[in-house]
């Protein structure tokens with residue numbers, strides 16, 4: 098969904114004006130601030146050099162994204178969360194020219210959560226991040242590395258994987274923590290055919306075990322089914338399978354003590370029509386080696402599973418159909434002086450095993466948040 | 476709900492239907508598994524859990540989220556903690572945004588309408604503090620250049636045992652509303668706790684009163700209430716902006732101040748950056764005192780009262796070692 102950035106900004110500024118005008122809550126003017134949502138803005142700025150610069154726009158500084166978040170309780174029954182992201186335009190955002198310097202505005206999320214449903218049932222309605230795997234539902238400022246793993250970018254998308262519909266959550270009564278989420282959404286986002294009237298359905302089972310006071314193991318599986326974007330209007334479907342394993346250890350004895358996170362995730366798309374056996378995975382390790390310093394290592398692969406180079410039908414109006422066998426290797430260091438800012442230096446090596454094209458990139462990225470931003474769940 | 480019309484998907488549709496069915500069974504089990512006599516209290520902190528146990532006695536079942544040896548500012552919001560909140564009838568928390576980094580997330584994940592903000596099952600224990608009792612409330616414009624974790628004033632009030640008494644009474648009132656049949660028992664237990672704390676306070680105060688060194692340097696602004704109660708004086712704070720690692724220049728200035736105005740005691744909690752606190756102690760020729768910052772922070776701090784016992788005892792013995800090392804350093 099695209100909204101002209103200027104219009105949206107204007108709307109935001111206008112809606113904020115009455116609140117800014119009254120320093121204290123004012124009952125008589127009706128411009129009370131006391132019911133305003135918690136507002137935060139996150140900014141991501143990147144500087145990058147690319148050895149090959151295949152798309153011609155990879156060198157230099159750019160604003161990677163600006164995300165605005167509004168959270169508030171609506172009434173005794175609902176809590177709302179809006180997240181509006183502005184990111185540099187890509188070809189797949191509908192621009193003719195992939196090098197467009199403009200920004201596009203996405204309503205990344207806009208949903209309400211039921212607050213008083215019986216039996217601890219969860220219900221979410223609106224546009225929300227789909228619970229498929231670990232990485233796909235992340236906002237850009239939560240990414241562990243500057244870019245999404247190639248497997249996620251190739252099969253799901255390089256932005257947050259969000260869509261419009263309804264999601265239910267139930268807790269599974271087992272001795273460990275387990276919940277099951279099931280959803281039905283419209284299928285407007287990549288990798289779905291937005292013009293197809295068939296809905297997308299999916300689910301995720303999350304299992305967590307506290308191994309010790311300081312360490313947790315998560316093993317989860319995801320599944321979804323929907324119309325395949327690679328065949329617009331042809332009623333072809335895709336089944337997507339995902340599995341992920343995460344182990345987190347955070348020393349509880351010391352504030353900002355050592356911490357270690359490890360994640361392995363695999364994604365297997367099964368296209369109703371398509372050649373080969375596409376699949377991919379990534380693995381990453383993050384280690385807090387000093388109070389404000391993290392080091393990260395990652396490797397990944399997105400393999401189209403084709404024996405030969407072949408143009409996929411319907412590919413021309415989409416630039417994310419994977420054909421080769423992409424590999425990635427990443428290393429980064431992140432300086433986190435507070436919960437609200439971080440600086441990252443990263444080196445990435447990409448290689449396509451089929452074409453033997455490769456690229457080496459150096460990235461520096463600044464990430465900062467102002468306003469009332471909630472922390473993220475473990 | 477799912478419109479699936481390709482032949483291959485018939486089996487999948489059946490699977491999805493089965494999943495929905497399974498989910499419904501799970502739901503009905505969760506709903507039917509309720510109705511228990513005891514009031515289930517979940518406290519965010521170990522101190523609050525200990526107080527709730529004293530006030531609630533046999534009428535309650537208490538658990539808590541942040542283990543005593545952890546810095547309560549930075550608890551990872553693990554889903555297993557949300558699970559504890561699911562069954563709670565009463566949530567007691569410290570307030571003053573101490574738990575802001577994790578409690579809102581856990582509340583959302585718990586989906587327990589009984590303990591939502593504004594409900595009877597939600598109790599902000601900072602309400603026990605009277606007018607003007609909150610220390611270090613920022614004046615003037617507040618922004619995060621001053622640090623990011625004490626925006627409403629110093630939240631570590633439970634290190635003043637008098638506040639523990641007030642919190643006990645507040646809990647009794649709330650428990651009495653939730654469980655009116657046991658109202659008298661809650662109130663009499665709270666008064667009993669108050670008398671017990673008061674009787675012990677005299678000893679602790681006398682113990683610290685005998686100290687020759689009254690000035691302290693603290694690592695985090697965790698000890699303000701303790702220091703005020705015991706009549707000590709804070710000369711400086713190593714982590715001068717709460718939640719942000721101190722700048723070397725600030726630490727140097729503090730060492731200089733400690734040398735000029737010493738002798739001092741350097742106080743840190745078990746979870747603090749002990750090495751940094753140790754350097755300040757070493758360079759000012761003072762003793763480093765590592766104290767339990769919470770009930771159950773160490774093995775000896777086996778209760779709220781034991782925690783004060785340990786704190787006052789350690790301050791006393793630390794002064795003795797400080798005098799020795801100070802004498803050595805001075806000669």
Ligand SMILES: [Zn+2]
Nearest residue numbers: 548696697717
């Ligand atoms: Zn603090």
